[in-house]
Amino acid sequence: MNTRDDITPEASPSPTGEVFGRLYEQYLPGVFQYVNYRVGDSATAEDLTSDIFSKALTNFARYDPGKGAFSTWIFSIARNTVIDYYRKRDREQQLRKKETESKTQQFSESPEDEVTRADESRKLHECLSLLKPNEQELIALKFGGEMTNREISRIMGLSESNVGTILCRTMRKLRDCFLEK
Amino acid sequence: MTNNIEKDRQLLENLDRLLAGREKEITGPVDDYTRTLLDVARKIASLRDKPSKEFGSNLKAQLIHQLAEQEKKSSNNQSFLFWEISRRKMWQGTIAALIVVVITGVVLLVTLLSNRAG
Numbered sequence: 309m310n311t312r313d314d315i316t317p318e319a320s321p322s323p324t325g326e327v328f329g330r331l332y333e334q335y336l337p338g339v340f341q342y343v344n345y346r347v348g349d350s351a352t353a354e355d356l357t358s359d360i361f362s363k364a365l366t367n368f369a370r371y372d373p374g375k376g377a378f379s380t381w382i383f384s385i386a387r388n389t390v391i392d393y394y395r396k397r398d399r400e401q402q403l404r405k406k407e408t409e410s411k412t413q414q415f416s417e418s419p420e421d422e423v424t425r426a427d428e429s430r431k432l433h434e435c436l437s438l439l440k441p442n443e444q445e446l447i448a449l450k451f452g453g454e455m456t457n458r459e460i461s462r463i464m465g466l467s468e469s470n471v472g473t474i475l476c477r478t479m480r481k482l483r484d485c486f487l488e489k
Numbered sequence: 490m491t492n493n494i495e496k497d498r499q500l501l502e503n504l505d506r507l508l509a510g511r512e513k514e515i516t517g518p519v520d521d522y523t524r525t526l527l528d529v530a531r532k533i534a535s536l537r538d539k540p541s542k543e544f545g546s547n548l549k550a551q552l553i554h555q556l557a558e559q560e561k562k563s564s565n566n567q568s569f570l571f572w573e574i575s576r577r578k579m580w581q582g583t584i585a586a587l588i589v590v591v592i593t594g595v596v597l598l599v600t601l602l603s604n605r606a607g
Contacts (some may be wrong), residue, residue, distance in 0.1 A: 325556050332552065339539040354544050358551065366559070367569065370577055429536050451533050454508055475504075476526075478499040483529040 328368055331378055332361060338379075339386050342452030346390045348433035360386045380462050383453055387445070387463060392480065399475055435485035443478040450475060491563055504530055 339360055363385050364371075371381055391401040436444050442464065449460045457471040464471070500523050507530055507581045519527070 322556070322560060325553070328556070332549065336545055337539055342538050344538055350538055354540070357540065358548050361548060361552055362551055362555060365555055425536070428532065432533060432536050451508065451537065456505065472497065472501050476500055479500070479526045479529060484531070485530065486529055
């Protein structure tokens with residue numbers, strides 16, 4: 309998270325490349341983890357992370373450090389990208405639902421031969437899916453983005469104390485959910 | 490009520506320590522409430538997936554390519570702008586020179602005709 313390697317100078321000698329390269333190295337793990345918490349699928353998380361950094365690079369000239377930290381800016385892009393992804397997915401699911409309305413679908417559970425980590429991960433995503441959208445968002449920013457409550461408050465437009473309150477409530481919900489499963 | 494607020498404050502502080510990898514700093518009496526919640530937090534944190542190195546380097550290469558394209562496009566736009574300006578100036582210069590030539594020609598012609606008449 310705190311590595312500060314540049315994009316190789318010979319590949320990208322421009323100042324934009326150097327600055328963006330440093331920020332890329334620094335924020336890639338957090339952004340990826342944030343998206344992975346939100347979507348619960350690493351392949352989709354990779355696709356969305358690529359989109360996020362591509363958008364960030366396209367609009368990098370418009371980023372003004374005086375207006376806020378880069379973390380706030382990049383995680384706002386990440387947040388909007390995830391929201392767009394869910395909107396698009398919901399639309400597609402509705403279309404598919406219409407197409408297969410008459411068919412009864414039976415999904416068989418896959419055999420429980422996954423490793424414990426995968427099982428725990430599935431449980432976590434099940435529990436996360438039961439949370440309210442703002443609670444899911446908060447957990448993803450906290451654990452995925454490794455952000456402070458103050459940073460989260462700027463991204464979500466809440467007060468810092470409100471973030472703390474929601475975070476504690478959400479942790480209690482997750483604990484109860486984990487205990488039930 | 491105050492007790493709950495204090496417990497939540499303790500939880501949030503310890504959560505930040507845990508996520509920052511400073512778990513050793515979680516000291517002092519931690520009650521059952523905080524302990525169980527911190528256990529959940531540890532579990533959630535342990536399930537974080539780092540992006541693979543392959544993904545990281547592929548995305549980096551893709552971004553370097555994108556940056557090169559952006560800079561190329563921007564540089565083309567600048568040279569086009571430069572060409573537009575110089576072409577306009579060239580036209581202005583040519584027209585001005587033509588006007589001077591025409592006026593000089595007219596003056597010479599009038600002078601020549603008036604000399605002959607005189």
